[in-house]
Amino acid sequence: MDTPLKRTPLFDAHVKAGARMVPFGGWEMPVQYRGIIEEHRTVRSAVGLFDVSHMGEFEVSGKDALAALQRVTSNDVAALAIGQVQYAVLCDPNGGIVDDLTVYRLADDHFMITVNASNIDKDFAWCTERSAEGRFDARWTNVSPRTGLIAVQGPKAEALVARLADRDVPAIGYYRFERGAVAGVPATISRTGYTGEDGFELYLPWESTDRVWRALLNEGARDGVAPIGLGARDTLRLEMRYALYGNDIDETTNPLEAGLGWVVKPAKGDFIGRDAIEAVRAAGLKRRLVGLEMTERAVARHGYPVHAGGTPIGVVTSGSYGPSVDRYIALAYVASSHATVGSEVEVEIRGQGKPARVVKTPFHPPHVKKPS
Amino acid sequence: MSSIPSDLRYTREHEWAKQEGSRVRVGITAYAQEQLGDVVFVELPKVGTKLTAHKTFGVVESVKAVSDLFAPISGEIVEINADLPNTPQLVNQDPYGRGWMLVVAPSSAGDWDQLLTAEQYEQFLSESGH
Known part of the structure; x- marks a missing residue:
C-alpha cells in the first residue's frame, strides 16, 4: 500500500x-x-x-438531475418526496452491483447520494460518465472532502x-x-x-x-x-442482514440473488442493468444470499465454502459471533435448492465441515422507527 | 505495557509456558489477547495429541481475527481447559489463569531452555514496536 x-x-x-x-x-x-x-x-x-466521515457524498442538480439518477440507480427516485431518503443500488449493464447507496431528495431538481468510502472514485466516474452519455443536464459534485x-x-x-x-x-x-x-x-x-x-x-x-x-x-x-x-x-x-459492499455484494452479484429485489423497480422505466436483471428474474435465481446459523460453535468467515452432503453449493460472504443473538451467524450465497429456511448445510472451516442451518433473517429484530 | 509474569516462559508467537512439576501449562499472553480483542472461539486438540515445538496446535478466533496457536514445547497433551469451548472470553478475562489452554508432558527437556524469559519477552515486545 x-x-x-x-x-x-x-x-x-x-x-x-x-x-x-x-x-x-x-x-x-x-x-x-x-x-x-x-x-x-x-x-x-x-x-x-x-x-x-470516510463515506462519500455526491450532489447532483439541474433540470435532468432526476432523470440522470433514474438512469443509474435501480430504485424509483421519482417516488421520493423532498425530505425523503431511499436505498438503492447502482448496477452495471450485466446487472452486477457497482455500489449500494442512499439517495436524498433535497429539492425537486437537487439530490445528494451517499456511497461507500472505497468506491468514491469509481462511483463518481461511473455516475458522471453515464450522465454525460445520456446527455443529461445534470451537474455532479463530489462533496465528500x-x-x-x-x-x-x-x-x-x-x-x-x-x-x-x-x-x-x-x-x-x-x-x-x-x-x-x-x-x-x-x-x-x-x-x-x-x-x-x-x-x-x-x-x-x-x-x-x-x-x-x-x-x-x-x-x-x-x-x-x-x-x-x-x-x-x-x-x-x-x-x-444488511449487505456490506465488497463482502456480500459486488460486481459479480446481482441485486435479486442478494435479496435486494425490493430496491429494483423495472416499472419506473429503463435503467442501467435493468434488462440483465429482468433476464435473471425470468430465468430464475441460481443462488440466493441466506442467513446461516452454525449448529455448533464455529466462526464462518468470508470465502469459506458451503457444502451439502459433500457437494459444493455455495460460499460464505460474512460471518461472526452475533453478540445480541449469542450465536455464530453468517451470510452465504447458496444454490436455490438449499436456500429454504431449515436447510441443513456444512461450512468448511479449516478443512472440516461444520454443520449449519439456513435461518430467517434478520437474525435480530430491528428496532428502527417505523414510518408513521 | 501488558503484564508479563516473571515466573513464566514465552514464545515469539505470544504463548506462555509454566513449569508445574514435570508438566508444562500453556496459554496465550495478556498482550496476545489484547491484540486479538474479544475471543469468541478456541479450538484445541484432544488429550493424548502429540505436539511439536513451534508447530500449530489450535486456533483462537476473535470477532475480527483468526489466529494460530503455536506449541512452546514438544510433548503430549495430558489435559485441556474444558471451560474454553463454552466460555472463550476467559482468555480475555484471565489469560494467565482461568484462560489457560493445555497441560503438556514434555518430551524433550531442552525445549524449555529455548523459550524466552519474561525479560526477553518484554524486550521482544518493545523491539517489535509494541
Whole structure:
C-alpha cells in the first residue's frame, strides 16, 4: 500500500480515546475502542457514535438531475418526496452491483447520494460518465472532502439528538431528513442507519464535525453514550442482514440473488442493468444470499465454502459471533435448492465441515422507527 | 505495557509456558489477547495429541481475527481447559489463569531452555514496536 491513508476530521479524537486504528477502504479508521462486544451492546441498549466521515457524498442538480439518477440507480427516485431518503443500488449493464447507496431528495431538481468510502472514485466516474452519455443536464459534485458524517444509533439516540438540535427531532420519520443545526453546527439530520436500532446520521461541515462529536459525547454522558468502532458496526449490521459492499455484494452479484429485489423497480422505466436483471428474474435465481446459523460453535468467515452432503453449493460472504443473538451467524450465497429456511448445510472451516442451518433473517429484530 | 509474569516462559508467537512439576501449562499472553480483542472461539486438540515445538496446535478466533496457536514445547497433551469451548472470553478475562489452554508432558527437556524469559519477552515486545 503506497498511497498514504486518509484521515477523518475525528482522527485525533479517536487516538485520544484509545481507539485501535486500522486501514479501511483507504482510510485510517477506529476498529474498536473498548471491545467490539461491549460496543455492540452499547448501541443495542443505549446509544453509540460512529465516525463514518470516510463515506462519500455526491450532489447532483439541474433540470435532468432526476432523470440522470433514474438512469443509474435501480430504485424509483421519482417516488421520493423532498425530505425523503431511499436505498438503492447502482448496477452495471450485466446487472452486477457497482455500489449500494442512499439517495436524498433535497429539492425537486437537487439530490445528494451517499456511497461507500472505497468506491468514491469509481462511483463518481461511473455516475458522471453515464450522465454525460445520456446527455443529461445534470451537474455532479463530489462533496465528500467537505462532508463529515456521524451516526448516532441506539434506543437513546432520539433523546440525545433532540437535546442538541434546533428541529423537532422526534417528528422526523424513518428514512426522512431535515436540515437544521446540531450543537450550533449546520447539519442534515437523517433518520437512517446501519445498525437496526433507531438513530440518526448527521451530515456536517468537515471542519465542524469534531465540535458536534464532542457535544454528543458530553451531552450523551447521562445516556451512557460511547464511541463505536467499525468492528461493532460490522456485527450490528450482520445481525440485521444488511449487505456490506465488497463482502456480500459486488460486481459479480446481482441485486435479486442478494435479496435486494425490493430496491429494483423495472416499472419506473429503463435503467442501467435493468434488462440483465429482468433476464435473471425470468430465468430464475441460481443462488440466493441466506442467513446461516452454525449448529455448533464455529466462526464462518468470508470465502469459506458451503457444502451439502459433500457437494459444493455455495460460499460464505460474512460471518461472526452475533453478540445480541449469542450465536455464530453468517451470510452465504447458496444454490436455490438449499436456500429454504431449515436447510441443513456444512461450512468448511479449516478443512472440516461444520454443520449449519439456513435461518430467517434478520437474525435480530430491528428496532428502527417505523414510518408513521 | 501488558503484564508479563516473571515466573513464566514465552514464545515469539505470544504463548506462555509454566513449569508445574514435570508438566508444562500453556496459554496465550495478556498482550496476545489484547491484540486479538474479544475471543469468541478456541479450538484445541484432544488429550493424548502429540505436539511439536513451534508447530500449530489450535486456533483462537476473535470477532475480527483468526489466529494460530503455536506449541512452546514438544510433548503430549495430558489435559485441556474444558471451560474454553463454552466460555472463550476467559482468555480475555484471565489469560494467565482461568484462560489457560493445555497441560503438556514434555518430551524433550531442552525445549524449555529455548523459550524466552519474561525479560526477553518484554524486550521482544518493545523491539517489535509494541
